[in-house]
Each structure stands twice: as C-alpha cells, then as structure tokens.
Amino acid sequence: MAAVQTFYLPHYPTYPIYVCMFKDVSNADFLRSQLLEANPKFDYAFLDATMILSLPHLLSASFLALHSHVTHRSKTRTPHSELVFRLHPSNNIGESYKRFGISDSTTYLIAVKIGLGPETTAESVMEHLSENVKGEAVLIGGGGLEIGMWANEAKVRKVYKLENKDAAKKEKNGAVNGVDRAEANQRQEVESVILGMVSLKGS
Secondary structure, three states: OOOEEEEEOOOEEEEEEEEEEOOOOOOOHHHHHHHOOHHHHHEEEEEEHOOOHHHHHHHHHHHHHHHHHHHHOOOOOOOOHHHHHHHHHOOHHHHHHHEEOOOOOOOOOEEEEOOOOOOOOHHHHHHHHHOOOOOEEEOOOOOOOOOOOOHHHHHHHOOOOOOOOOOHHHHHEEEEEEEEEHHHHHHHHHHHHHHHHHHHOOO
C-alpha cells in the first residue's frame, strides 16, 4: 500500500501536495507510457528520485508549478508537468523531463499529486498508486526515509552545472572528530545554490 505524505505550502494552504516514494519499481515504462498518452488518470509528477536533493528542493518546484497554474502563467500542459519543468535550470521542457522525469529504467520514484480539487485526497492517491505502481512503497519521515535520501549528488550537480570542490575543501578544512567539515557542509551548500537557481527560474 502506497504511503502518502501530505504537505501544505504557506501561500496556498488549500492545495495540498501529496507525495509518495517507491523503490525497486519494475513498471516505470508503463507509468511513462501513460504520461506520454496524456491519460488523465495518471496526471502526476513522476520524478526520478535520484535527482531530488531534498524536501525543500521538491517543494520549491511544487510552489512554482502551483503558482504558475493559479496565475495562468504555466509553460506546460498541467501543473504536474510544470513541476518537472521547474526543476530544471534551463527552459528546455524536453531536457527537464529527460533529467528529472521518470524514464523506462527508473527504479527509485517520487510521485507527486497536487490537490487541485476536493476529488483528490490522500486516500484516492494512495489507492490509485497502490494499484498501478509495481514497487515497494516507502514511508516518508516519522521513522521512514527522508526525501533526498536517494539523491545522486554528482548527477544533480552536473545538471545544475555546479563544480565539485570537495577535494579542495577537504584539504583546507580538515576533519573534526573523524568527520570531514567540508563533507558535512557540502550538501547544505549545494542545496542552497540549487534552491536559488530554481527560484530565479520562477521569477
């Protein structure tokens, strides 16, 4: 059974963001085909989880997608395709789907559904995804995994064109209690830059 986590954006509290995570997905090709066919029953943002660095990374793009929808300034067909588009630093929609969207080989999946009306609930999302995603649902937070735990930072850095300065930082900062300070701060620094890039794209 899919485990749905519900998030609320401060400026749009009446539009819940429903998020599910799956691992060992074996039917990504089917899910992608439903998107390509524009099947309204599969109107989700299906994301490659290895490209999502953190919850703020995901929710920043969700906010921009929802804001674009509400203000009628979307660049894509639906708020869910807009979410995928908003994750990529360029304005190339095809590249956005290629880098952040589901592919036939995706095994770590994040599914996002924006609640645009009362017919969409956590229960309806849970039921539909449980029936159609062949994979193991993973609990988010509360003793489960955090969004971003599957992120491939090297891949994310490459898409956002961020230089990997790990080696230089390690040499400069050294280690404290066996934990490298540069390594400890790296993810936070990368996330901060990426959130800024996502926000700038939406401005």
